[in-house]
Amino acid sequence: MGKISPSLRTSFPVTGLLKNPTSSPTPSVPLPRHVPSSSKKPPSKKKQPKTDRTPDSNSMMAFKSPSLSDAKKTFNSILSTSPAQQLDPRFHNALLQSFSLVSSTPQDSLSFLDYMTKTHPSFIPNRYTYHILLSHSCKSPSDSNLSSLRKTLDLMTHDGFPPDQSSVDLVVRSLCSVGREDLAVEMVKEFSLKHSPPDSFTYNFFIRHLSKTRVLSSVYSLIEDLQNSVNLKPDLVTYTILIDSVCRSKNLREATRLLGVLRESGFKPDCFLYNTIMKGYCILDSGSEVIGVYKKMMEDGVEPDLVTYNTLIYGLSKAGRVNESRKFLRVMAEMGHFPDAITYTSLMNGMCRKGDALGALELLEEMEQKGCSPNSCTYNTLLHGLGKSRFLDKGVELYEMMKSSGMKLETASYATFVRALCRADRIAEAYGVFDYAVESKSLTDVAAYSALESSLKWLKKTRGQGTEL
Known part of the structure; x- marks a missing residue:
């Protein structure tokens, strides 16, 4: 992907921003666990001759008339x-x-x-x-009363x-897929009384679906109704779904209440549930509350996982408590959870928010020295920070390496970088970034041009007013 230039080396000892020149950027989504390790090509399957017992695909398409x-x-x-x-x-x-x-x-x-x-x-x-x-x-809309x-x-x-549990699962999912939730409620009750109650997977799927499509008070009423009428009771997963829903709507007071209800019902919060609440406080930029959830988690004897530490570091960094969040790099390593690209990128994001883009770039060296490969999000975070802090020469070099490796630009980093180039009167370079954004399909043509056009309009206006750039 290219070596770091001498100008970047003189500012800080970065050993190499990108590795493996011919490889593509590390994807932000992890690959499936079970990937065949052998590089041998699997033996080709011989085409089986068609028999009378094999349905003919052409005959399956024979019904074209509703008659x-x-x-x-x-x-x-x-x-x-x-x-x-x-x-x-x-x-x-x-x-x-x-x-x-x-x-x-x-x-x-x-x-x-x-x-x-x-x-x-x-x-x-x-x-x-x-x-x-x-x-x-x-x-079918024609079967209005089922x-x-x-x-x-x-x-x-x-x-x-x-009808068994697979039947009620099919009915619930089918009705929900076409927005017939009221009929789904009716059928859940009917199945529970006449045939077979839904298992926990179907029940929790239904609650999760309703929490996204209805106001929470009606979901609470349904849970109580099903518990009283057909003895369907919420479990730990149900409460986690509800807490996740209220956290996403930034109602952490209700999340705390539900946590108390969960305990009264005889359930103990697990790591996933604590992580869910912690993410809710991250949305509110409440660093103190994020730490509070972590401490409560430890008091309850629940062992944090990698997601816990990544969420903790992200929340603290987002709240501007970067120095505090960096301390958890050592803590999580001691607990056997080594920082990954998400961990470091969260820290870099926090440092860039505080105006320490060069410090974030230095963190890249530590990241690589510990064997953690940066991904596209990492570089976009750095590009955004360098552009915002007006470190354009280093930003251009970073961009050139991203370009040589085929990395796509994200909307925020592209817009910030182009705006910084235009404000520095480096118009040709801004057009070059625009061309790459379009050619690499990082953004749509309209989005890429809109960001460039707004920056050029600002430049034209300031020049007309004689304003210092």
Whole structure:
């Protein structure tokens, strides 16, 4: 990616801003854990010959008309050309799925299933067959009172497939996906009383969805209603979802109250929950409260993880308490959690906010010496800080290295850097940064030009007024 220039070396002993000249920047999102280590190419799979038992993709697309009578004719035509597939329930389910995508009403899909079973008795529906109908009924606007859904549930029970937890999960998720939350509430109660109550995963999915789409008071009412009517009780995950919701809305007073309710219910806060509350205080730039949560966490015997320390350092740095946050680099290392790119970038961001962009650049040396590779966010943070502090020569060199490595510019760093170049009357360089932002698709053409245009207008105005740049 390029070596640091002599001018940067004379200011501070940076050993190399970027490593591995031919490699791409470190992604900010971690790679999946289970990645094959072998570089050998996996053996190619031989193409299996098509058999009568394999559903033909062309036949799956045969249902183009919502007409039930047309569907019956098409079904008979397909089966007459592939008689062996009459024994394969997967084939029949695929046909039912295909018709349900185009049929006008769930009732037509039910009628089509009835025709399939009567015409070809060898086809025996399974649970997946009925789940196709359940999903169609939930998403169909024509089934406003869910009468087809209830018919399907009755049919399942009659045919030996009583609705279970997978059925209620499908119903809840399908109804929520089309904004029919009131009906989802109704079906959760009905399932709990007649069939099977939802498991904790479905229940907490539902609460999380409602906390994003409804006011919190109505979610509280629902939780209480489900607890009293069908004995569905919130667990630790439920409280964590609620606390996360109020923290995002900056209502930390309510988060504290919920923490008390959680304890009264017999649950002990875990590391994830403390991290959630800590992030809430970070949003409010409340450094003292962030430290308070950390201390309470330690008092309760909950061991912090890497996210805890990263959140703590981010919150303190954002609140301007950079020196205090740097002390936690040693603390977290002693606890076995070594600083990563997020840790250092948070510190650099705090230092740049305080006007110490050169100190943030020096921190890059420490970061690399400890074997931590910076990522695109790290460099954009530094570029933003250097531009804001008017260290343009160092900013240009950093930008050139980002450019040579193919790193994309972020909106804030691009706008700040271009503005600083224009104010220093380095217009040609500002246009060069604009060209790279567009060519690398860092920003849209409109966004990139808008930032450049506003900076040029400011320059023209100050020149006309004879203002000192």
